[in-house]
Amino acid sequence: MEYLMQGFGVSISFGGVQAVKDVDFEVRDGEIFGIIGPNGAGKTTLLNGISGLVPLSGGEIHFRGKRISGVKKPHQITRLGIGRTFQVTRPFEGLTVRENVAVGAVFGRPRGGRKADVHEVVEAAMRFVGNADKRDALVPDLPVAQRKRVELARALAIEPKLLLLDEVMAGLNQKEIEVVMDMVRRIRERGTTVILIEHIMKVVMGLCDRIMVLNYGERLCCDEPDVVCRNDDVICAYLGQRFTQKRRNGGATSGA
Amino acid sequence: MRDLEFKQQEAALARNRLLAQTRNWPLMAVLVAITLLLVAAPFALGGYWMRVLTVVFIFATMAEAVNIIAGYTGYPALGNAVFFGTGAYVAAIAANELGVSLAPAIVLAGLGCVTYAVVLGLPILRLSGRYFLMATLGLMEITREVVLNLDITGGAQGQIFPSVTSDPVLANRLFYYLGFGLLLLTALATWWIQNHNIGLALRAIKFDEEAARAMGINTTVYKTAAWAVSAFFTGMGGPSTGISWPTSSQQRSTRSRPRCGCTSSTCSEERARCSVHCSAPASWSFSPSSCGPASQSSTILFLVLSSC
Numbered sequence: 314m315e316y317l318m319q320g321f322g323v324s325i326s327f328g329g330v331q332a333v334k335d336v337d338f339e340v341r342d343g344e345i346f347g348i349i350g351p352n353g354a355g356k357t358t359l360l361n362g363i364s365g366l367v368p369l370s371g372g373e374i375h376f377r378g379k380r381i382s383g384v385k386k387p388h389q390i391t392r393l394g395i396g397r398t399f400q401v402t403r404p405f406e407g408l409t410v411r412e413n414v415a416v417g418a419v420f421g422r423p424r425g426g427r428k429a430d431v432h433e434v435v436e437a438a439m440r441f442v443g444n445a446d447k448r449d450a451l452v453p454d455l456p457v458a459q460r461k462r463v464e465l466a467r468a469l470a471i472e473p474k475l476l477l478l479d480e481v482m483a484g485l486n487q488k489e490i491e492v493v494m495d496m497v498r499r500i501r502e503r504g505t506t507v508i509l510i511e512h513i514m515k516v517v518m519g520l521c522d523r524i525m526v527l528n529y530g531e532r533l534c535c536d537e538p539d540v541v542c543r544n545d546d547v548i549c550a551y552l553g554q555r556f557t558q559k560r561r562n563g564g565a566t567s568g569a
Numbered sequence: 570m571r572d573l574e575f576k577q578q579e580a581a582l583a584r585n586r587l588l589a590q591t592r593n594w595p596l597m598a599v600l601v602a603i604t605l606l607l608v609a610a611p612f613a614l615g616g617y618w619m620r621v622l623t624v625v626f627i628f629a630t631m632a633e634a635v636n637i638i639a640g641y642t643g644y645p646a647l648g649n650a651v652f653f654g655t656g657a658y659v660a661a662i663a664a665n666e667l668g669v670s671l672a673p674a675i676v677l678a679g680l681g682c683v684t685y686a687v688v689l690g691l692p693i694l695r696l697s698g699r700y701f702l703m704a705t706l707g708l709m710e711i712t713r714e715v716v717l718n719l720d721i722t723g724g725a726q727g728q729i730f731p732s733v734t735s736d737p738v739l740a741n742r743l744f745y746y747l748g749f750g751l752l753l754l755t756a757l758a759t760w761w762i763q764n765h766n767i768g769l770a771l772r773a774i775k776f777d778e779e780a781a782r783a784m785g786i787n788t789t790v791y792k793t794a795a796w797a798v799s800a801f802f803t804g805m806g807g808p809s810t811g812i813s814w815p816t817s818s819q820q821r822s823t824r825s826r827p828r829c830g831c832t833s834s835t836c837s838e839e840r841a842r843c844s845v846h847c848s849a850p851a852s853w854s855f856s857p858s859s860c861g862p863a864s865q866s867s868t869i870l871f872l873v874l875s876s877c
Contacts, residue, residue, distance in 0.1 A: 364783055366779055366782065366783060386782075386787070387782040387783055388782055388783075388784075388785045388786055388787045388788070391782075391783060391784060391785035392785050397783055399780065399783075403777045403779070403780040404777075404780075405772065405773050405776035405777055405780065405781075406776050406777075407772060407775070407776050408769075408772060408773070408776065412769060412772075415769060416769055416770070416773045416781070416784050416786070417784050417785070419766050419769060419770075420766075420770060420784055420785040420786045421784050421785030422785070467784065471784065471785060
């Protein structure tokens with residue numbers, strides 16, 4: 314089977330700290346692939362490795378069967394059709410919402426910017442995330458939820474084949490989360506594959522087709538959501554050894 | 570349905586744009602009027618004021634040039650005076666060694682500075698913030714030291730530009746329009762950059778370089794291009810100032826080549842006249858010391874900035 318993206322023994326270190334250790338992963342075309350793990354597990358680092366912002370210290374990442382890690386620069390990776398958002402939102406603060414999105418549409422698309430079409434792509438992206446009415450607002454004037462939408466629109470404007478979402482729902486309220494979840498579903502329906510980092514379990518369980526769990530930079534498991542959340546290693550990583558023991562014992566007594 | 574809505578929005582946008590333009594018309598009218606006044610000014614003004622305006626034009630040109638790299642791109646290039654000096658030397662050496670005339674010498678100066686900016690920009694622009702700032706200051710000092718010790722530059726003596734014209738009034742006008750032309754050119758270039766995708770890329774780099782890279786902008790290319798454009802205009806400003814500002818040449822009369830119509834002796838005799846006619850020199854010189862004041866003022870700026 315042909316995978317959209319594959320990682321072979323991906324390792325990333327910062328000096329003596331190995332943030333990602335020998336991780337293999339494969340993302341299928343058209344799926345929503347979740348990455349979860351406790352704080353500091355290396356989720357964001359792995360995403361940075363994919364988008365080329367951080368060099369790999371070992372292993373390879375392939376996109377559509379071709380190696381991208383170490384060969385392509387970040388802007389080239391983007392133009393292959395890999396868009397992303399940042400965990401701590403990083404829109405261009407002195408630019409209006411429209412200009413922010415235009416940056417993606419002009420520079421991020423494979424064929425570069427044809428002017429006539431840029432306008433439509435920008436408008437479409439803004440309408441998709443629902444902030445077209447804020448097009449002339451400056452980013453610092455916007456609340457967090459709106460900033461996240463600007464980032465999302467900017468990433469959508471590059472018309473990605475693969476979208477990397479780094480905690481797009483963190484810091485949003487219940488209602489806003491529902492809206493963004495719906496957006497992610499619609500993004501997938503348009504044929505874009507999504508890699509999603511998220512802490513909110515409701516989102517992860519509700520959206521993802523498969524989930525990879527990282528802990529201390531290592532891959533614990535990678536499977537469908539309901540399998541993953543029953544995995545002892547995962548529970549141990551999230552809730553600690555003691556809880557796992559208790560659960561095991563509890564499970565044993567109730568089973569008996 | 571959506572299409573209709575889209576078209577309505579489109580029309581609203583177009584209306585807004587038109588409104589914005591018409592709302593700006595008084596400003597545009599003032600700008601045009603000032604431009605026309607400045608074009609006509611040499612026929613009404615005396616040499617002194619023309620000289621003042623010439624210097625204003627050239628310094629405004631350089632300010633615009635610095636704005637491209639420091640303003641739009643957000644790279645605090647305090648050492649841009651290096652292109653000012655380099656440009657002047659390139660033009661002078663081209664004129665003296667290759668016999669190039671004034672206009673091509675100035676263009677050559679700009680192109681020389683572009684080369685210099687690209688070659689040095691590729692390593693230096695990897696730095697950011699205060700580190701880039703310090704590197705540009707260092708670059709300036711290094712260049713000054715190198716220029717002082719090379720034969721082709723004339724060492725501490727500097728270079729003397731051959732006569733352009735012997736008519737002081739004509740020369741005065743020539744440099745006035747040269748400065749004015751440079752300013753217009755730079756302003757147009759800035760306007761174009763602002764309204765073009767390049768401007769968008771530069772501003773994106775300014776606000777978040779890593780995010781810009783993740784959005785598909787080849788930041789190395791754009792940063793270097795911004796610095797090169799900045800260097801181009803600063804570099805053309807160098808010889809233009811050197812020509813119209815011969816004060817540094819008046820202290821040195823070791824060269825036999827004819828220079829400014831008023832040498833040190835005539836200047837001391839007729840200071841009043843000189844203030845008018847010195848401003849229309851037929852030739853000029855450029856020495857390493859010309860880098861000095863600029864570098865000092867940059868250093869002061871740096872201190873002010875760092876104390877902020």
